[in-house]
Amino acid sequence: QVHLVESGGGLVQAGTSLTLNCIASGSTFSSHHMGWFRQAPGKEREFVASISRFGGESRRYAESVKGRFAISRDNAKNVVFLQMDYRRPEDTAAYYCAADTTLQDIIEDLEAINSWGQGTQVAVSS
Helix, strand or coil, rough: CCHHHEECEEEEEECEEEEEEEEEEECHHCCCCCEEECCCCCCEEEEEEECCCCCCEEECCCCCCCCCHHHHHEECCEEEEEEEEECCHHEEEEEEEEEEEEEEHHHHHHHHHHHHEECEEEEECC
8 A cells, every 4th residue: 555645725816727746655656656636515526637657648537527637656766746727616626646556556446446545635715
């Protein structure tokens, strides 16, 4: 398992940019696929973005954030980022970082994911 700590959340206006960070420790970061999820009040946790162990072109996004959000990672610093541009009020949620050695768990089966961060709150005002 890997220990994950998110940061970078806050209250901002719609249309502005924000970057979330997730720092990993306790295991080999480069052996884990990474993902970002979010959970709005009263709703289930949902997939936002994923990136494979070696980054590159292996990124996926939820349709609701495609073209607005970007996931990246720095394996040398054990960190994964979520850059959020053109944010909308409906992006308001708690954002969670996740890690797993199986990419399909990140993309399709959040119940099977091995490691989760504690979450960081993002609020977007209109």
